Amino acid sequence: DIVMTQSPDSLAVSLGERATINCKSSQNVLYRSNNKNYIAWYQQTPGQPPKLLIYWASTRESGVPDRFSGSGSGTDFTLTISSLQAEDVAVYYCQQYFTTPWAFGQGTKVEIK
């Protein structure tokens, strides 16, 4: 089974500053036939279900602000919030869907410094 490991577990960032979350897959998740990495990123605010932010490692879901960006390929991926806003306080999860069983990372909690 593929294991997803996120780092850090939590981070505190000042408003307007950059937040960077890392996600490492135990196996390659690049689907060679279409050159897409099967990685999604979700945001979960307190008391709410997760919300899809990014898919194929770097494609923003419709309606997601452009301060959210995803990058990486193969086994190493990053979610970046370029200028943290108060409404971005949440737990962020990566997910691999390259092969079942699908797996989520353990989550990264983003707070305001």
Add this chain to the structure above:
Amino acid sequence: QITLKESGPTLVKPTQTLTLTCTFSGFSLSTAAVGVGWIRQPPGKALEWLSVIYWDNDKRYSSSLHSRLTITKDTSKNQVVFTMTNMDPVDTGTYYCAHWAYDDSPTFGVTPRGFDSWGQGILVTVSS
């Protein structure tokens, strides 16, 4: 607009079987390139993927829970039913169903994207 809602018992006893129903609208599980998945979240902990069923009735399960899980669909009712046997207190948590989305492009064909719509979740407590 896609909506999903989980329903079922909020309290089950140890060793009992949990049966949850996901009732959805805005899509059909008889249409190609659609799926419905189940994900759970113990209180204060991370998301855990459990199962998915596709439009063609292909079903996949968590490796560690495979022997306890069953997923079925009723396309006429727009429902997906999820069962987990032999419940234990460690199975306490919020159970979500979610729509598994695909993108269809001329270049790459049908390609999975992620869980793009989620139900609000149902908190299931396992206790005697």
